[in-house]
Amino acid sequence: MVKEKGDSRFEMTKKHHKTTFEKALLEGKMDIDFVPICKFLEKTKAYFSTSCCAGRIALMCLDEVEGKKKNAFYRKWHRKVNEKEILEAVNTFDGDCLWFKQEPLILHIGTKDLSGAQKLINAGHNAGIKRVGIIVAKEGKFIIEVLGSKNMNVPIKGTDFCASEDYLKKIIKIANIKFESNKKAIKLLEKELKKEIK
């Protein structure tokens, strides 16, 4: 009985996320780099993806100690950025504190049991990703988070300070290179997932 309950909940959840994924794909809302992995997971019997982001660069309105405020996203890009758009945004910002963030890849995968979860952890580690963990562990529903560990995160403008234009240009350049490195990590993750699960 218990097994059946878990199985049926899993089937329902997998079906729901299949629909959500296909809709996002159709509407162009999917991060293109993650499409191969999500398509692969969709075709497996025991896995599905619930959400993913191939990395982004963002400017956020937070307080000085990174506390979140309403409408915290001042700008965000799921692509490389250019100096002009960042400098324009910094120059026109007049809030409390503006944070520059280059965020790593993140992927959430669902599976039905612990042995499936363990395979995902193995695949993540084999792909060189340190932060892989089971974040939900319920009967018939396990969610695994795969999170890249390399990021950039720093305040660049406040009411009494602003990073120099030259320094900003340098960190933009570095952030773009790091953003690109997510693509390689995702390719490697795809390879390891295909080795580990069917």
Next chain:
Amino acid sequence: MVKEKGDSRFEMTKKHHKTTFEKALLEGKMDIDFVPICKFLEKTKAYFSTSCCAGRIALMCLDEVEGKKKNAFYRKWHRKVNEKEILEAVNTFDGDCLWFKQEPLILHIGTKDLSGAQKLINAGHNAGIKRVGIIVAKEGKFIIEVLGSKNMNVPIKGTDFCASEDYLKKIIKIANIKFESNKKAIKLLEKELKKEIK
């Protein structure tokens, strides 16, 4: 049979980590803020701590895209820092790329089964910590990672650039405030752990 094997492995591991913890405490190698949680876990039947760090501020020699090199730690402090020691370190650095890092609290807790792991996830979430996950899931050995999400991470000096002294002073100030906020988070985590587990 299976249960016994798991139980015996767990007892051995818990005992090993008890000794390691007591040795570190005696030698003054423990982050003082985590001592109450580690002592509490040690007294429980089903949990132990394997490692912890109450947060730190570090200067690391990495390459421009954060790739690790040999002897990557240029300076590190498990306390608040002052302007003088950071500026001195920056001024004397002549490597490829120096990264400024304010790192969040991290704690690893071991337990024997999935239901124990689930309680730790609940406690972490109830304490407002987003990144809590099971990173090892084996018979008789589950390891849960509790990781603060707020950090600072940015290159501050390279072969062709350096952040200004005024800007560095500002991010030092912010890093110190954020470092201190780890203490509050650890207190809250202790409270929630005591509610959730025995």
